[in-house]
Amino acid sequence: MVVAQAVHQLRHSWSCPAEARNVSHVASLGAAHSRVGPLEKTRRSREGLKVRFGARAAVNVDSPNALPIKKRPVAQAKRNQYDITTFTAWLVRQEIEGAIDGELTIVLSSIALACKQIASLVQRAGISNLTGLQGVENIQGEEQKKLDVISNEVFSNCLRSNGRTGIIASEEEDVPVAVEESYSGNYIVVFDPLDGSANIDAAVSTGPIFGIYASDQECLTNLGGDPSVAQNCVVNVCQPGSNLLAAGYCMYSSSVVLVLSIGDGLCAFSLDSLYGEFVLTHEKIQVSTNTKKLYSFNEGRYELWDDKVKRYVDTLKVPDGWTMLYGGIYGYPRDANSSNSKLRLLYECAPMSFLIEQAGGNSSDGQPRILHIQPEEVHQRCPLYFGSPEEVDKVLSFLA
Numbered sequence: 484m485v486v487a488q489a490v491h492q493l494r495h496s497w498s499c500p501a502e503a504r505n506v507s508h509v510a511s512l513g514a515a516h517s518r519v520g521p522l523e524k525t526r527r528s529r530e531g532l533k534v535r536f537g538a539r540a541a542v543n544v545d546s547p548n549a550l551p552i553k554k555r556p557v558a559q560a561k562r563n564q565y566d567i568t569t570f571t572a573w574l575v576r577q578e579i580e581g582a583i584d585g586e587l588t589i590v591l592s593s594i595a596l597a598c599k600q601i602a603s604l605v606q607r608a609g610i611s612n613l614t615g616l617q618g619v620e621n622i623q624g625e626e627q628k629k630l631d632v633i634s635n636e637v638f639s640n641c642l643r644s645n646g647r648t649g650i651i652a653s654e655e656e657d658v659p660v661a662v663e664e665s666y667s668g669n670y671i672v673v674f675d676p677l678d679g680s681a682n683i684d685a686a687v688s689t690g691p692i693f694g695i696y697a698s699d700q701e702c703l704t705n706l707g708g709d710p711s712v713a714q715n716c717v718v719n720v721c722q723p724g725s726n727l728l729a730a731g732y733c734m735y736s737s738s739v740v741l742v743l744s745i746g747d748g749l750c751a752f753s754l755d756s757l758y759g760e761f762v763l764t765h766e767k768i769q770v771s772t773n774t775k776k777l778y779s780f781n782e783g784r785y786e787l788w789d790d791k792v793k794r795y796v797d798t799l800k801v802p803d804g805w806t807m808l809y810g811g812i813y814g815y816p817r818d819a820n821s822s823n824s825k826l827r828l829l830y831e832c833a834p835m836s837f838l839i840e841q842a843g844g845n846s847s848d849g850q851p852r853i854l855h856i857q858p859e860e861v862h863q864r865c866p867l868y869f870g871s872p873e874e875v876d877k878v879l880s881f882l883a
């Protein structure tokens with residue numbers, strides 16, 4: 484799955500809120516709008532914060548009564564096992580520093596809650612009879628697993644009840660939905676509630692992927708008003724990945740890890756199952772430049788690939804190829820059976836591309852940057868190659 488491979492392709496540096504209300508309307512999709520809104524607010528507050536911090540420092544230095552400031556370099560601060568940063572504490576710190584606003588803090592916090600709830604469902608799936616098929620297909624013609632349906636319910640409920648989400652678009656829903664006006668906020672959240680759910684029955688890694696966008700200013704003032712404007716606003720989910728304010732995924736594997744970026748690097752939080760808290764365990768994650776390479780392509784589809792892709796993948800089959808652990812590339816090419824590949828642009832490719840770029844990697848569909856692609860529909864698919872820059876460049880040279 485995308486999530487599991489992403490983890491292998493990143494080398495980690497170790498320093499480092501009910502019930503869903505109604506849905507007011509549903510709409511079909513088309514082109515997107517340009518956007519401002521909360522993103523600008525965040526930028527303004529970032530700048531404002533710098534000024535405030537500068538002013539405070541000046542007072543300390545200039546005042547004759549000022550106490551000497553004790554300098555203790557962070558790098559030398561001794562950490563003990565109780566010196567932990569929970570996800571909540573980290574979020575609050577980001578808010579204080581102006582990196583995110585209070586509304587986004589709430590949205591992210593509710594996503595963390597959804598990730599924890601789904602984690603416990605996944606872990607107990609075999610026991611609770613939650614493996615297997617639901618017996619219906621989603622809009623994309625894929626058979627839904629029981630856990631696809633339940634995870635979607637959990638994720639949606641957490642978002643709807645946080646009071647700060649305006650629109651949600653899920654892999655498991657036919658169309659995006661606007662959260663009931665009296666109980667909604669501004670943010671647009673796109674998500675795959677359980678990527679890799681095909682693996683559930685075999686207890687292989689799975690997890691949600693999500694991305695968060697700002698809403699259009701016009702939408703903010705019109706939601707719940709003119710239905711046609713409201714409909715356009717729902718269409719507003721179709722934004723290029725470069726508009727993402729935050730993205731992340733949670734991986735359910737030997738441990739539960741929430742990987743997140745708010746556009747300022749990449750970090751990860753591991754779920755402490757003793758306390759039920761996500762704890763900061765990885766900061767400033769960077770894609771490895773290690774020359775040993777890991778590659779992840781579904782070679783079961785080899786015969787369906789274009790010759791150019793085959794030639795590229797053949798170059799990866801070096802003698803120690805299967806022992807490669809760091810760096811490398813994830814690829815899901817288009818093939819003879821699926822002209823646009825399998826993965827979905829909005830809630831799989833764009834968020835994962837946002838994350839890999841935040842870690843110094845690259846991501847492409849073979850042509851432009853994934854983050855520059857303007858989606859035309861919610862469940863649009865696209866090929867995906869992401870990983871170490873040099874490896875992505877290499878596959879692009881083969882595809883050219």
Ligand SMILES: O=P(O)(O)OC[C@H]1O[C@](O)(COP(=O)(O)O)[C@@H](O)[C@@H]1O
Binds near residue numbers: 485
């Ligand atoms: O085994 P396949 O069909 O090639 O698909 C593998 C890919 O499908 C995914 O599981 C996504 O599929 P779903 O969103 O349908 O779960 C990716 O994570 C993974 O890389």
